[in-house]
Amino acid sequence: MFLETIRSPQDLKKIPRDKLPELAAEVRSRIIGVVSKTGGHLASSLGAVELAIAVHYCFQAPEDIIIWDVGHQAYAHKILTGRNERFDTLRQKDGLSGFPCRTESVYDPFTTGHSSTAVSLAFGCAAARDLRETHEKVVAIVGDGALTGGMCFEALNHVGHLGKDMLVILNSNDMAIAPSVGALSTYLNKIISRPIYNRFKDARDAFLKQRLGRIGPRLQKLADKFEELLKGLIVPGIFFEEMGFKYFGPLDGHNTTLLIDTLQNISHLKGPLLLHVITKKGKGFAPAENQPVRFHGTTCFDIASGEVAAPEEKPQASFTDVFSAALQALAQKDKKIAAITAAMPEGTGLTSFAKVFPERFFDVGIAEQHAVGFAAGLARAGLKPYVAVYSTFLQRAYDQIVEEVCLQNLGVVLCLDRAGIVGEDGPTHHGMFDISYLRHLPNMTVMAPADKEDLEAMLAFASECPTPVAIRYPRGTAPCRRENFAVAPVRQGRAEILLDGGVATILALGSMVDVAVDAADILSREGVRVTLVNARFAKPIDEGLVLKLYDATEALVTVEEGVMAGGFGSGVLEALRADGRLFTSAKKVKCLGLPVSFITFGKRKDLLKQYGLCAEGIAAAVREALGR
Numbered sequence: 001m002f003l004e005t006i007r008s009p010q011d012l013k014k015i016p017r018d019k020l021p022e023l024a025a026e027v028r029s030r031i032i033g034v035v036s037k038t039g040g041h042l043a044s045s046l047g048a049v050e051l052a053i054a055v056h057y058c059f060q061a062p063e064d065i066i067i068w069d070v071g072h073q074a075y076a077h078k079i080l081t082g083r084n085e086r087f088d089t090l091r092q093k094d095g096l097s098g099f100p101c102r103t104e105s106v107y108d109p110f111t112t113g114h115s116s117t118a119v120s121l122a123f124g125c126a127a128a129r130d131l132r133e134t135h136e137k138v139v140a141i142v143g144d145g146a147l148t149g150g151m152c153f154e155a156l157n158h159v160g161h162l163g164k165d166m167l168v169i170l171n172s173n174d175m176a177i178a179p180s181v182g183a184l185s186t187y188l189n190k191i192i193s194r195p196i197y198n199r200f201k202d203a204r205d206a207f208l209k210q211r212l213g214r215i216g217p218r219l220q221k222l223a224d225k226f227e228e229l230l231k232g233l234i235v236p237g238i239f240f241e242e243m244g245f246k247y248f249g250p251l252d253g254h255n256t257t258l259l260i261d262t263l264q265n266i267s268h269l270k271g272p273l274l275l276h277v278i279t280k281k282g283k284g285f286a287p288a289e290n291q292p293v294r295f296h297g298t299t300c301f302d303i304a305s306g307e308v309a310a311p312e313e314k315p316q317a318s319f320t321d322v323f324s325a326a327l328q329a330l331a332q333k334d335k336k337i338a339a340i341t342a343a344m345p346e347g348t349g350l351t352s353f354a355k356v357f358p359e360r361f362f363d364v365g366i367a368e369q370h371a372v373g374f375a376a377g378l379a380r381a382g383l384k385p386y387v388a389v390y391s392t393f394l395q396r397a398y399d400q401i402v403e404e405v406c407l408q409n410l411g412v413v414l415c416l417d418r419a420g421i422v423g424e425d426g427p428t429h430h431g432m433f434d435i436s437y438l439r440h441l442p443n444m445t446v447m448a449p450a451d452k453e454d455l456e457a458m459l460a461f462a463s464e465c466p467t468p469v470a471i472r473y474p475r476g477t478a479p480c481r482r483e484n485f486a487v488a489p490v491r492q493g494r495a496e497i498l499l500d501g502g503v504a505t506i507l508a509l510g511s512m513v514d515v516a517v518d519a520a521d522i523l524s525r526e527g528v529r530v531t532l533v534n535a536r537f538a539k540p541i542d543e544g545l546v547l548k549l550y551d552a553t554e555a556l557v558t559v560e561e562g563v564m565a566g567g568f569g570s571g572v573l574e575a576l577r578a579d580g581r582l583f584t585s586a587k588k589v590k591c592l593g594l595p596v597s598f599i600t601f602g603k604r605k606d607l608l609k610q611y612g613l614c615a616e617g618i619a620a621a622v623r624e625a626l627g628r
């Protein structure tokens with residue numbers, strides 16, 4: 001067992017080169033064993049095992065800086081950099097992060113999770129190195145999916161211009177989460193298969209053999225020279241060469257000897273280098289090789305069959321499922337509806353929309369900024385675009401939301417999935433800032449559905465709304481409306497009263513409504529009756545109702561699954577302050593939500609509980625506000 005001997009990359013370097021494939025097999029089996037129990041980003045990490053071995057074999061981390069883009073493929077890197085013993089704790093609270101993490105290891109120069117950042121980060125390190133006159137190497141490892149992100153292009157442009165020493169390793173597997181899309185992906189495929197060059201070579205060989213007989217060998221020499229010239233014109237990677245990089249490859253990214261030889265040969269070269277390696281997503285585990293999308297990010301599974309472990313409870317439709325079905329139903333009736341994803345058709349629930357309405361579906365690649373700008377164009381030209389994107393990734397497109405959507409007052413619908421605590425992906429992925437970053441924007445309406453019925457109604461409401469709308473919903477199950485509560489029609493800026501006549505009011509937003517219903521039950525068993533409001537709108541807030549209930553009840557508690565600063569509760573306080581009531585009354589208003597801090601990874605339910613966003617937490621807040 002080689003793996004047991006490795007505590008750091010120094011130990012890795014002691015292993016003979018010809019034994020590295022055995023080490024790779026051990027690392028793979030360790031990754032599969034752990035991820036089968038913890039869940040995680042399996043397929044990408046399996047594809048980058050040899051790459052991690054080769055990079056750590058050739059470079060001197062942590063002095064040399066190695067940055068994995070996104071970081072979801074870095075499990076082998078973690079295992080080889082002193083974290084093998086703790087690897088079983090992957091993505092568990094207080095365990096190892098699923099992504100590179102600055103506070104976890106000196107071998108992780110950055111905490112990452114969002115795509116297309118590595119070249120910028122690496123280039124910053126390279127530029128600083130040159131100013132400090134030190135000599136560390138800087139390496140950015142970027143996937144073909146990540147390469148579609150604008151930030152990556154901006155960085156390549158800058159690197160090529162300034163020409164500093166650094167290495168970009170492009171890990172091509174023809175996949176983002178879904179199959180890669182875009183002209184660049186087509187270009188990379190051309191490089192890999194080299195059809196023009198190969199066709200030329202085959203035709204030339206055949207011609208020389210069949211037609212020229214004995215004078216062939218002399219001509220062959222001439223042709224070889226010509227071929228070299230021609231190769232210069234159609235050489236793979238000419239795009240990167242023109243951008244100012246020396247291009248090497250494409251290489252088999254699973255051949256450790258080839259990778260190490262090449263890295264050692266090129267790493268002393270000056271200027272920006274780009275090494276293109278070809279890998280297989282899911283390499284070494286047949287179920288993941290065959291279903292890379294399914295195993296991109298997986299829950300626990302059975303290693304022998306590759307089957308996902310049966311859920312403990314009966315599976316219920318998620319908010320994503322509800323969104324998926326409802327948008328399709330709307331699109332059947334309204335031909336103006338289009339759907340846009342930034343490389344996440346499965347995660348956002350748009351896969352079946354893409355099949356049913358291929359001409360109205362757009363996967364723009366990992367390009368959230370472009371997704372929003374593109375949607376603005378569609379809306380301006382008379383379509384009704386729904387941009388389905390995770391809350392955390394929409395942060396990228398803030399300026400496009402402000403300038404291209406809100407300032408133009410266009411009817412773009414932003415559908416923010418994974419809004420709130422996402423769980424095991426942790427701080428890079430929790431969608432906790434969106435209410436705050438959207439609520440202050442002119443012309444923007446911000447909604448959050450309490451349940452399945454609300455989401456369906458809000459999507460329909462948005463289809464009629466000529467101005468910008470954002471609908472945020474969390475990861476996980478969408479509750480159905482409870483039997484004793486009717487569903488009021490969705491009207492702009494109007495909340496819905498679920499329980500009336502209480503001594504205190506709970507104003508709950510989105511995912512917190514169902515939890516607040518349970519809190520109301522707890523309190524009612526204690527003899528405390530509450531008025532419960534499904535706020536529906538974070539902007540505009542139903543100010544009339546807020547003021548009315550402030551007067552009518554003894555205390556007010558707001559609850560939201562988002563950061564409190566600038567959030568829904570802040571909006572309620574702003575309404576009370578603007579009206580002057582906050583200054584003239586001693587009534588207690590209590591806001592529940594997430595603090596202004598980066599929240600770790602762990603189970604969604606546990607993390608919500610930690611911040612009082614559970615039935616008992618809400619009940620306790622009401623008791624406190626009432627002074628009981």
Ligand SMILES: Cc1ncc(C[n+]2csc(CCOP(=O)(O)OP(=O)(O)O)c2C)c(N)n1
Pocket residue numbers: 044047070072073113114115142143144145146147173175176177281342343344366368393396
């Ligand atoms: C800004 C941003 N948008 C979307 C994602 C979601 N995401 C994570 S990995 C990934 C695909 C990355 O593809 P690639 O870089 O080719 O890596 P591979 O999974 O193929 O190894 C996507 C879309 C993200 N992490 N960050």
Ligand SMILES: CC(=O)[C@@H](O)[C@H](O)COP(=O)(O)O
Pocket residue numbers: 041070072113177296297347418422425475
């Ligand atoms: C690495 C990354 O950003 C995605 O793979 C993300 O982890 C997907 O999250 P979901 O599992 O919630 O779709």
Ligand SMILES: [Mg+2]
Pocket residue numbers: 143144145146171172173174175176
């Ligand atoms: Mg890829």
